[in-house]
Amino acid sequence: MGTGWGSFKTLSKIDTSKYDVTVVSPRNHFLFTPLLASTTVGTLDFRSIIDPVRRKGQHHYYMARCIDVNTKDKTVTCEELGDFGETNTFTLPYNKLVIGVGCKANTFNIPGVEEYAYFLKELHDARKIRGRIIELFERASLPNRTVDEKRKLLHIVIVGGGPTGIEFGGELSDFFWRDLSRYFPDAPIHEVCITILEASNKILSAFDENLVKQAVRSIMKTGVHIRTDTLVKEVKPNAVVLSDGTEIPCGMVVWSTGNGPNTLMQALRFPKSRAAKILVDEHLRVQGEEDVYALGDCAEMEGQPLPATAQVAQAQGHYLASLLNGKTQNPFVFISVGIMAYIGRQKSIMDSKYFKGTGLLSWILWRSVYLTRLELVKNKCQVPFEWVRTFIWGRDVTTFGDQITKRYQKKYMTQKNPLENKPATEAPTQQTPSTQPAPTASTKEETPSQLTETTKEELKNN
Amino acid sequence: MGTGWGSFKTLSKIDTSKYDVTVVSPRNHFLFTPLLASTTVGTLDFRSIIDPVRRKGQHHYYMARCIDVNTKDKTVTCEELGDFGETNTFTLPYNKLVIGVGCKANTFNIPGVEEYAYFLKELHDARKIRGRIIELFERASLPNRTVDEKRKLLHIVIVGGGPTGIEFGGELSDFFWRDLSRYFPDAPIHEVCITILEASNKILSAFDENLVKQAVRSIMKTGVHIRTDTLVKEVKPNAVVLSDGTEIPCGMVVWSTGNGPNTLMQALRFPKSRAAKILVDEHLRVQGEEDVYALGDCAEMEGQPLPATAQVAQAQGHYLASLLNGKTQNPFVFISVGIMAYIGRQKSIMDSKYFKGTGLLSWILWRSVYLTRLELVKNKCQVPFEWVRTFIWGRDVTTFGDQITKRYQKKYMTQKNPLENKPATEAPTQQTPSTQPAPTASTKEETPSQLTETTKEELKNN
Incomplete structure (x- = not known):
C-alpha cells in the first residue's frame, strides 16, 4: 500500500x-520529492522526477x-x-x-487552508502553483492595475519554515529575479514580495544553529522575508490573517507545515x-x-x-x-547521512557528518547527491539536460491557462453559438473536412442546459 | 489580437x-499545433512545442x-x-x-459534445486527453472488471477524419501497441479499439485520392477502424450515439471536426x-x-x-x-507547399508538388519539416532529444492524477480530521518542524463548510 x-x-x-x-x-508513480520545489518554477519538468510504478511484468499494480x-x-x-x-x-x-x-499536509483545522492555500506534496500541486505564479504576473501586468493592486497580487506567502518551505522560497526568488523580471516589464519586480511565516522561533530547526544563521543572512539577500513566531489564524481568498488580527493581502498562500x-x-x-x-x-x-x-x-x-x-x-x-527476503533478522537502526536544503541563488545549506556549510559548494553537492539518487537512467539523463537548458535559456514563463479557461468555460458554457448549427459543408475548412450536419430541431431540446450545475462541474473536472 | x-x-x-x-x-504562448497530437501520448513534452509571447521588451502583452x-x-x-x-x-x-x-471547435450543437467529448486544440486539452488515456487503462486493469467492462473502457472514438483526427489515431495506436501493452498486462490489449468516425464519404479529403487509399490500408494495419458516412447524433458520458440510433460504448470521445x-x-x-x-x-x-x-x-x-x-x-x-512595414503593396497570394499527416507506425502521408507518398520516407520528411519550422532554438534542441528519449525508453505511462484527486477531494472535503487539531509539537516531524497550534474553539465555527458547494468548486478549479 x-x-x-x-x-x-x-x-x-x-x-x-x-x-x-x-x-x-x-498514484501510479513514485515522486522524487526533494526536487518537487524545482518543478514549481520550471527549473525541471514534471516528468523528470517521477518513476512509474508499473514495470514490465514484475508485479501487479492497482490504481x-x-x-x-x-x-x-x-x-x-x-x-x-x-x-x-x-x-x-x-x-x-x-x-x-x-x-x-x-x-497528508496538516491544516490544523485552520479555516480557509483547505480551500484557498496551495499545497506542495504532489505533482499536481506543483503544477497548480506554477500556473498560479504566472497568472499573478500576467494579471499584475494589465494596464488598469494600480500599484497597490500589483503589490497585493505579487505577494506570495509561504507558511512553514521547514526545508520544503525554504527551498520553495529559494526557487521562487530565483524565478522572480532571473526570469520573470525580464519578461514582465509592467509588473513592478521591486514590489514583488515573498514572505515565509514560521510559527516557532526559528526556521530549519533540524539544522545546526550556526549554519541556519548563515543561511538566514543569505536568504535575506535574495529578497525573501522571514517572520518567525508568527501564527496564522485564517486563510482568506486573497489574504492571510495572523493570530494578532493583522491581515496580510497576497496573491497566493503556499502551505508547507507539518504532516497529519x-x-x-x-x-x-x-x-x-x-x-x-x-x-x-x-x-x-x-x-x-x-x-x-x-x-x-x-x-x-x-x-x-x-x-x-x-x-x-x-x-x-x-x-x-x-x-x-530473509536476508536479515536484526532490528532496524537508522543512521543519518545528513540533511540539506536549497536556499536560492545557487546556494544550499548542508549539515552532515562529513560536511557542514552553506554556499556554492553545498549547492554543487546538493545537486550531485540528488542526481545520484534518481533511480531511472532516463531521469538521470533528463535532469542534467534540463539544468543546462535552464542555465542557457532560463525558465519558461508561459502558462497552459487551464485555470483561466475553466473560469471562462463556466461563464460562457450556457451561451450557445447560433451559427454552430449551420452544416459545416458551407465552411471551406479543408484541414478538418468532416461534415457533421446539425442535429434535427427536436434533439436540440435535449441540450445539456438541463444538467445541474454540479454535474457540469464534475464533468469539467474530469 | x-x-x-x-x-x-x-x-x-x-x-x-x-x-x-x-x-x-x-493564451500567453504560441502553440505549434502540428505536433500537438504527439504530446497527447507523451512522444513529446508539452513545453517543447510552445513559444512564449513575452519577449524581452519588444512589445506589450496583455493576458x-x-x-x-x-x-x-x-x-x-x-x-x-x-x-x-x-x-x-x-x-x-x-x-x-x-x-x-x-x-473554436465546432460542436454543431450536438448534445453532449461540449460536456463529455475531449477536444484537441489547446495544450490543456492534450493534457486532459493524456491523463484520461492512462486512467482508462488503470481502471481496466482493476481486479473486479469483467472483459466486457474492460472492452468498453478501452474503446476510444475519434470524431472527424481530417488530419488532426488521423494523426491522433496514429499516435494513439503507437502508444497502445508499443508502450501501454507492455505495462498493463491486466488490460486486454487485443480488445483495445480505436474508431474514427467520419461524416463524409472519405477521410483526409484534402489529399490525393490514391495516397489516401494507401494510407487507409496502412491505418487499418495499425488496428484503427475507420467508419465513413457515419453521423454522430449525441455524445453520452460513456458512449456515442449514431444517427441511426446505434449506441457505441466507449471510454473517451475525442472531437476533431471542423471549426466554428x-x-x-x-x-x-x-x-x-x-x-x-x-x-x-x-x-x-x-x-x-x-x-x-x-x-x-x-x-x-x-x-x-x-x-x-x-x-x-x-x-x-x-x-x-x-x-x-511598407515592404509590399501587392495583394496576398497563397502558394501551397504541400500537406502532410502522420498515420502511425513511423509512416506519414505527404502530398506536395515535389513529393507524393506514404511510408517511412514521408515520415522522415514529416519530422524534418516540422523540426525546421520550430522557431525557438530551445525547442529545436528539445524535440529531437525527446524523440530519441521516446525511441530508447518509450513513452511515460504515468498520470499526475489530477482528475481522480479532484473527484476524491470532492468526496472527502467535508470530512474533517478529528486528530488535526492536536498541536503539531506532539508530532516529531523533523522535516517540517513548524508548530502551528490549532485555532481556538471559537474559530472552528467559522470552518469553510459554510461555503456553498459552487464556491468550493470554483476554488478547486483555480
Whole structure:
C-alpha cells in the first residue's frame, strides 16, 4: 500500500521469486520529492522526477485507494472512484502487508487552508502553483492595475519554515529575479514580495544553529522575508490573517507545515502514537499483528520517533525488503547521512557528518547527491539536460491557462453559438473536412442546459 | 489580437522601430499545433512545442480576452476574469488592428459534445486527453472488471477524419501497441479499439485520392477502424450515439471536426462570409474598414476561400507584416507547399508538388519539416532529444492524477480530521518542524463548510 519513499524502496528491493507482489495506491508513480520545489518554477519538468510504478511484468499494480484492512481474514478493501463519483470496491487477500501510505499536509483545522492555500506534496500541486505564479504576473501586468493592486497580487506567502518551505522560497526568488523580471516589464519586480511565516522561533530547526544563521543572512539577500513566531489564524481568498488580527493581502498562500494523518490512517484500528502514527516494533511490525508492517511517515517506532524524512522512509524500505527476503533478522537502526536544503541563488545549506556549510559548494553537492539518487537512467539523463537548458535559456514563463479557461468555460458554457448549427459543408475548412450536419430541431431540446450545475462541474473536472 | 499562427508570424516579422506593438490574447504562448497530437501520448513534452509571447521588451502583452472593437473611436475593449469569475474590463486604443483570433471547435450543437467529448486544440486539452488515456487503462486493469467492462473502457472514438483526427489515431495506436501493452498486462490489449468516425464519404479529403487509399490500408494495419458516412447524433458520458440510433460504448470521445466561430467573432459586427468568417479584401483588410486587418482561421478572402490551415495563416501573417512595414503593396497570394499527416507506425502521408507518398520516407520528411519550422532554438534542441528519449525508453505511462484527486477531494472535503487539531509539537516531524497550534474553539465555527458547494468548486478549479 502506497508508492512513496518507503513502499517504493521495498518494492524495488523485494525478491519477486519469493513473493507475488501487488501494489495498491491512487498514484501510479513514485515522486522524487526533494526536487518537487524545482518543478514549481520550471527549473525541471514534471516528468523528470517521477518513476512509474508499473514495470514490465514484475508485479501487479492497482490504481485504487485502500479504505480498510481486515487482519482476521487477511484482506484489504480498496475503493475506486468512477467518472461521476460512484464508488466501486474490491477486496484483495494478502500474506504479508506493508503499509506505507504517508501523510497528508496538516491544516490544523485552520479555516480557509483547505480551500484557498496551495499545497506542495504532489505533482499536481506543483503544477497548480506554477500556473498560479504566472497568472499573478500576467494579471499584475494589465494596464488598469494600480500599484497597490500589483503589490497585493505579487505577494506570495509561504507558511512553514521547514526545508520544503525554504527551498520553495529559494526557487521562487530565483524565478522572480532571473526570469520573470525580464519578461514582465509592467509588473513592478521591486514590489514583488515573498514572505515565509514560521510559527516557532526559528526556521530549519533540524539544522545546526550556526549554519541556519548563515543561511538566514543569505536568504535575506535574495529578497525573501522571514517572520518567525508568527501564527496564522485564517486563510482568506486573497489574504492571510495572523493570530494578532493583522491581515496580510497576497496573491497566493503556499502551505508547507507539518504532516497529519490521511483518511486511511484514521480508518485503521491499529495502535497509534500520540502523533496519530501507527506504532511499530524495531522490526517495523505493527504492534499486535503478525504479518502487517508499516514504514515511512505513517509509522512510528515505539519509544524512538524518527524524523519524517525521505531518508528515513527509504532506509526503512530497504531494511524491510531485506527482512522479508530473509536476508536479515536484526532490528532496524537508522543512521543519518545528513540533511540539506536549497536556499536560492545557487546556494544550499548542508549539515552532515562529513560536511557542514552553506554556499556554492553545498549547492554543487546538493545537486550531485540528488542526481545520484534518481533511480531511472532516463531521469538521470533528463535532469542534467534540463539544468543546462535552464542555465542557457532560463525558465519558461508561459502558462497552459487551464485555470483561466475553466473560469471562462463556466461563464460562457450556457451561451450557445447560433451559427454552430449551420452544416459545416458551407465552411471551406479543408484541414478538418468532416461534415457533421446539425442535429434535427427536436434533439436540440435535449441540450445539456438541463444538467445541474454540479454535474457540469464534475464533468469539467474530469 | 490572438497568438496563433497568423498573429504570431505578424508579431515576429513586424518592424518594432515603426510600430509600438501590443498583443492581447488569453493564451500567453504560441502553440505549434502540428505536433500537438504527439504530446497527447507523451512522444513529446508539452513545453517543447510552445513559444512564449513575452519577449524581452519588444512589445506589450496583455493576458485578456477581447470582447469588442469600436472602429469609430479606434479602441478595443478587453476583459479579464478574476479568481471568482468577476469581470474587469479595460480599453486599449489602436492605430492599426490585426485580428487573428482563430476559431473554436465546432460542436454543431450536438448534445453532449461540449460536456463529455475531449477536444484537441489547446495544450490543456492534450493534457486532459493524456491523463484520461492512462486512467482508462488503470481502471481496466482493476481486479473486479469483467472483459466486457474492460472492452468498453478501452474503446476510444475519434470524431472527424481530417488530419488532426488521423494523426491522433496514429499516435494513439503507437502508444497502445508499443508502450501501454507492455505495462498493463491486466488490460486486454487485443480488445483495445480505436474508431474514427467520419461524416463524409472519405477521410483526409484534402489529399490525393490514391495516397489516401494507401494510407487507409496502412491505418487499418495499425488496428484503427475507420467508419465513413457515419453521423454522430449525441455524445453520452460513456458512449456515442449514431444517427441511426446505434449506441457505441466507449471510454473517451475525442472531437476533431471542423471549426466554428468563437465568442469574439460572434460579437464583432464586421461583414461575414457564409461560414461566419470575417470578410477581407486581397490585402487582408476588413471590408469597409481602413485600419483593421484579419487573418487566419477567423478571416475569409472574398471570393477565394482558402483552407483553414496553419500554412495559410502563417503565410498571411508574413504578408501582413510586410504590408504594414511598407515592404509590399501587392495583394496576398497563397502558394501551397504541400500537406502532410502522420498515420502511425513511423509512416506519414505527404502530398506536395515535389513529393507524393506514404511510408517511412514521408515520415522522415514529416519530422524534418516540422523540426525546421520550430522557431525557438530551445525547442529545436528539445524535440529531437525527446524523440530519441521516446525511441530508447518509450513513452511515460504515468498520470499526475489530477482528475481522480479532484473527484476524491470532492468526496472527502467535508470530512474533517478529528486528530488535526492536536498541536503539531506532539508530532516529531523533523522535516517540517513548524508548530502551528490549532485555532481556538471559537474559530472552528467559522470552518469553510459554510461555503456553498459552487464556491468550493470554483476554488478547486483555480
